[in-house]
Amino acid sequence: MTGIHDLAREVGVSTATVSRALRGLPRVSESTRERVLEAAVRLGYVPSPHAVGLASGGQTRSVAIVVPFVTRWYFAAVVHGAEQVLREQGYDLLLYNLAGDSAARHRVLRTQVLTKRVDAVLVVGLGPTAEEIAAMQRQGSPVVTLGARVEEWSSVRIDDVEASRTAMRHLLDLGHRRIAFVGGLGEDGLDFTTPTARLEGYRSSLHDVGLPLDPALELDGRFTLDGGVDCGRAVAAMDQRPTAVFCASDEMAIGLMSALRESGLRVPEDVSVVGVDDHEMARFFDLTTVRQPVHEQGRIAAQQILRSLGGADGPAEVAPEHVELATELVVRATTAAV
């Protein structure tokens, strides 16, 4: 591996000059810079990130993105959006996929594994606990959350309560009065805020129109396809079957509909179904849903990170910024009047 020393010797200048030339700093004559650049290419010189980081105050030029799952479309799309923006600015993305494992969550959010490894952290789809917040603050690097609001950090998200209420309003407008909810709580030992908020939107919608809450109508679909299937079977088997089901995610809605149809029920004739996300597959199921900008949230979160990382002169203490993106009802063919 050719190092800066080899380069310096080759060009006949000092390592300091090489360093300046390579980084485009002033006080290097054009001719020297050119010779250095040329030799660098010729010798295939690549600076060691370790040495650079060590010598210049521990920067890593990389940010960690922590996701509860990476195989779910929503999270993958968020990662994609964030990666694009960060890559443009020369940052690398370190992926921490908790994969529904609470031990992994603890390791990443409570211990110091991230310390000194990254310049910033993007936490997606998790509502950090007070201890986790404290632990991450102790690490010193800026944090941005996506999908949850933490006062001390910048965040991007949608209003989950309102998204739920949009879906519910649609069902109520269609005349449905017995509406089931399929959501998820404390999923795999991870603590999310989204499931809670969506349940809350469901409940408050019913409350607003004077309908009673029926615990039997609140189902746990674990935010997965299979969970949706289970709930679909449960709904089909109910004595007093609901005329509509509000699923807190499209994936659960898809699983649910499949089970419903398997049980001989028609959607939307027998049961109306509405989801949340506008998953890439939603249109193929003709699923009525509440669309949220996913890729976009990833991009914005990444921009917030860049903002907190500041320009060339290190982390700027910026005030936390909370962005809330709009959602939109997309009516397709899985909902109909009672």
Place this chain on the structure above:
Amino acid sequence: MTGIHDLAREVGVSTATVSRALRGLPRVSESTRERVLEAAVRLGYVPSPHAVGLASGGQTRSVAIVVPFVTRWYFAAVVHGAEQVLREQGYDLLLYNLAGDSAARHRVLRTQVLTKRVDAVLVVGLGPTAEEIAAMQRQGSPVVTLGARVEEWSSVRIDDVEASRTAMRHLLDLGHRRIAFVGGLGEDGLDFTTPTARLEGYRSSLHDVGLPLDPALELDGRFTLDGGVDCGRAVAAMDQRPTAVFCASDEMAIGLMSALRESGLRVPEDVSVVGVDDHEMARFFDLTTVRQPVHEQGRIAAQQILRSLGGADGPAEVAPEHVELATELVVRATTAAV
């Protein structure tokens, strides 16, 4: 930030002893080790990866995973599998998502961005060109490919030609003789080997039973949902419509079926459809497909990486190992006899 020096002073020993104690090396008395460990926790000491890397020969304890897309289920599942295995061994995952961008591909595979940043590289779903292979070899770190076979490196994959032939055999057995192919080539400027191999399987299957190749029946679905939709429309509009379509991926099959149905065609009565992958959504479309182990391929590729990284004593020159996993026909309801 407390450094090894602070720790040493605190405990009253030298930094060398602290280093040994922390890393569990021999020649440290139990009592000393305990005191060091205790103080480390108390002071919240975390070694600087930069310094460690620099001092101990440039290791990074991280590996790069290069994927052409991260939002497609297949790649996300591969990433998940690989991450699990690498994380267990204490490696971090640097994600390089090309996102269908050939400039990005060039940057990652041809330039030296990866040099000194990672200990190894996992290239997924791309058939590196000769120049790319040469460029990566110049970087020195071990490389493993997933989904393509490169002689100089270890690899995991399925036999794509055979997977195609399995699907085709199924259609031929059902009596289909006019069979269209939906695949993709040179997708977004990226060069894949999978599309080519799957096309080859289609062609050779027809050839084997003495059927002619009809260029009009070979469609480009770009390996996307939308591409599948386009092909579905094209198929529906054909004068001599095929009785069956073999799609080189489930996602294209799903898009295709949707367009077919929109055009008033029934699946499988009017057209049989078979895909490849066994995408998590395939069962909800009752899609007949050729299943490949996805998560598993990610895990195995990661193990190959660990193998090439060797134990504690650095990269071992291991002979490339080429693993080929079996596929399996999953018959559901989108295929029927003519």
Place this chain on the structure above:
DNA sequence: TTGAAAGCGCTAACAC
């Protein structure tokens, strides 16, 4: 405009 030299925070020989 350039160079010498002192670190950055750790590991690794080697000596004790």
Place this chain on the structure above:
DNA sequence: GTGTTAGCGCTTTCAA
């Protein structure tokens, strides 16, 4: 068992 002493490959004063 433990400490001393060099670096690892850069950046960054400070002089020149």
